[in-house]
Amino acid sequence: MGQSKQTFRSWVPEWLIRLTILLVLFPTxxxxxxxxxxxxxxxxxxxxxxxxxxxxMLVYYAALVAFTPLEKRFFSRIATKEYFLICLVLQVMVTYCCYHTREVSVLFICRFLQGILNCGVTSICLTLLFSRLKSEHARETGYAIFxxxxxxxxSLTSLVTAPLVDDYEYNALYKMIIYTFIPGAVLLLLLMxxxxxxxxTPLYQLDWTSFVIYAPMLILMGxxxxxxxxxxxxxxxxxVWSIAGIIFLAAVFVVRxxxxxxxxxxxxxxxxxxxxxxxxxxxxxxxxxxxFNVTTSFFSTVLGMDPIHTYELLGYNLVxxxxGAVVAARLVIKKRPLQFIWLVGFFLLLVFHSSMYFLFTSEADQSIFILPLIIQGSGAGMLLTPIVLFIISSxxxxxxxxxxxxxxxxxxTFFGMSSALINYGSLYFTKIHAMRLSDGISKTDNGLAERLHTYQSALQSRGLMADQAAKLAPGLLDKAIQKQAFLKYAMDYYELISILILVLMLLIVMTPYINRTIINVKSKQPAAATL
Known part of the structure; x- marks a missing residue:
């Protein structure tokens, strides 16, 4: 109770403290x-x-990554309540600028500042979260929650914001996030x-030089x-010049x-x-x-699901x-072999990618995706926390x-690389498959004529004149070809990912020494990065 009385007012119940921490952490x-x-x-x-x-998004991430080492110095120097208030006020101001601007360049600057300020709020929330969990394995539990x-x-952000985007302009999301900050922030300031x-510790000899080198390098990478x-x-x-800049800054940073x-x-x-x-x-x-972004694109591009229904379906992934996170935390606390935990997690991801390979079709009922989405979420949930704990403990x-x-x-780096691979794969594989499908189509093909007639009849049934329907039918055929090309690309990409999973599982099996690493994070705190 000593820590409780020092940090929070004596009359505050424990459930309210924990709720307040989560209310602050959620919008962060x-x-x-x-x-x-x-x-x-x-x-x-x-x-x-x-x-x-x-x-x-990568600019935000780069700022968060670059400022993390410096942030701890500020956190240890300024009283927590004042530090939180400073971060909160600045975060609201920057977010308000995001709400008002329509210039992408200004948005980039604001997102960079948001990343820096997010370090402080996250660091406070994590420290408070660990302090409220009194069990022997409080930090393992805290890591699992975070x-x-x-x-x-x-997925949660998209699910929450989908109705807003549907009814308001996009910048309303930034106003929403400001309002979301208020309840938790007010409670925390009142209770602490x-x-x-x-x-x-004194705030001296801050290594701003490393930050000035590190941050541009990360932005150039993005x-x-x-x-x-x-x-x-x-x-x-x-x-070319960006890559040259990355190499130069990386060399200077490492030497420093x-x-x-x-x-x-x-x-x-x-x-x-x-x-x-x-x-x-x-x-x-x-x-x-x-x-997983390929799956969400499949829902919208091929199945034609609107954002609200797409992210409602992804709610099963959140489940x-x-x-997965709860099971992983329990297994880590019970000191089960990490090999076992990781193999189960990657196996679940393999099951998801293998099943989706066969579920990528032009028409499907959304209910058949519920189980694969739960499996994918369980696999990811079982892996991230144990891997991070292993890295810190090693x-x-x-x-x-x-x-x-x-x-x-x-x-x-690999979050950005994944985006790059998907961008490259979607253009490269989709183009190849579209060309192959187009080459297989001949105007003398009876099947083609029948398909065009079907499209034309469908358009006429919706009130179009025969000549208009005839002009639009080839466009519908082209759209169908693009859908099939996307499906082929999705299958190719998931096949490659399945191979990657098998390689990682083989590495885990061939590396038995990992079980000798003792998970010990009692005095170690994670970097305050969110994704």
Whole structure:
């Protein structure tokens, strides 16, 4: 109770404290995916390309990753209540700017600032969350709750915002997020005492130089991964110079870390065999997790589901994530072998991708996707928390912060790489399959004539004149070809992802030493990154 009286007012019940923490954490996690909650609506509102909207999310992520090492210094210097108020006020101001602007360039700047400010709020919430869980395995439980919310963030944000996008302009989402901040923020400020949650340290010798090197490098990486396909990669000077900038900044950053007394990332972590294995699994998981976007595109592109019904269906995926996160937490607490946990998790993801391979059809009832979506969520939920715990536990305690910071970098990199692969695959494979399907069609083909007649009759039944229906029928045929090309691409991509899963499972089986790593995070805190 001592900690309770120090941090919160003595009359506050425990359930209200925990509810308040979750109320603050919920909009904080939602901020990440807010700019891509509905890409079509966002592109229409800003007059931008879909790639611009994707890039705005990576700009947010880059700021969050780059500022994480610096944020801990501010958190340990300023009283928690005042620090939270500063972060909250600035976050609301920046979000209000997002609400008012229609300029993509201004949106990029605002999203970068949101990423920086989100570090502070997340760090406070995590520390408070760990302090409220009094059991022996409080941190394992806290990690499971936090990373469960991380996995749910994208689908949950889209589900919550879909009705708003349907009825209002896209910028209303930013006003909504401001209102969402208010209940938890007001409660937290009223209930907390003025305390320092961590040991107070002087705010001196901040390594702003590393931040200035690191942040542009991450932004350039995001730029290349998002716009590379659009600009034909090395055929465009912008991509070439961006890659050159990444290499130069990366070299300078690494050299600086090697000779710095307080490095952003202690390079000693890369000497740990367990750490390298852990980030390999984390990288693979983010590539696999990114492929889920193909399924959501399938729902909208092929099955023609509107955003509201799409994300209502994805609610079953959220159920699966919760199940997987709870099961993973229990297995970790019971000290079950990590090999077993990971193999089960990846096997569930393999089942999902294999089943979707056969479910990618032009017509389907949405009920048949419920079980695969639950399975996918369960697999992802079972993997993320144990992998993160393994990464942090695989290095000495004095460099565990560097391990978590490096892990956030890996998540950023492979999150962006997954988007790049999907962008490339959708254009490359779809184009190939569309050409093959078109080559197989001949105007003398009786089947073709019959299909065109079917389209023409359908259009006439809706009131069009015969000549108009005849002109529009080829367009419907072309749309059908594009749908089939997308289905072929989706099957190809999921086949490749299934192979990747099998490779990762084989690596896990061939690496028995991972079971000798003891999960110990009692004094280690994760980097304050949300996805």
């Amino acid at each position: 996690v939602m901020l990440f995916a807010l700019s891509t909650a509905n890409v079509s609506a966002a592109t229409g509102f800003y007059g931008a390309e879909p790639s611009d909207i994707q890039f705005s 990373y469960g919310m991380v996995l749910c963030s994208g 005492n003025r305390v320092h949650l961590v040991r107070k 730029y290349v991964m998002i716009y590379g396909q659009q600009y034909y990669w090395l055929q465009d000077s912008r991509i 870390q090697l000779y710095s007394k307080r490095p952003f990332i202690n390079m000693e972590v890369f000497k740990s065999r367990g750490f390298l294995f852990g980030i390999t699994l984390l990288a693979g998981l983010y590539l696999i997790r990114g492929s 699966g994530i919760l199940i 290095v000495p305690e004095n460099i565990s912060i560097s391990a978590s910071t490096a892990g956030v970098f890996i998540r950023f």
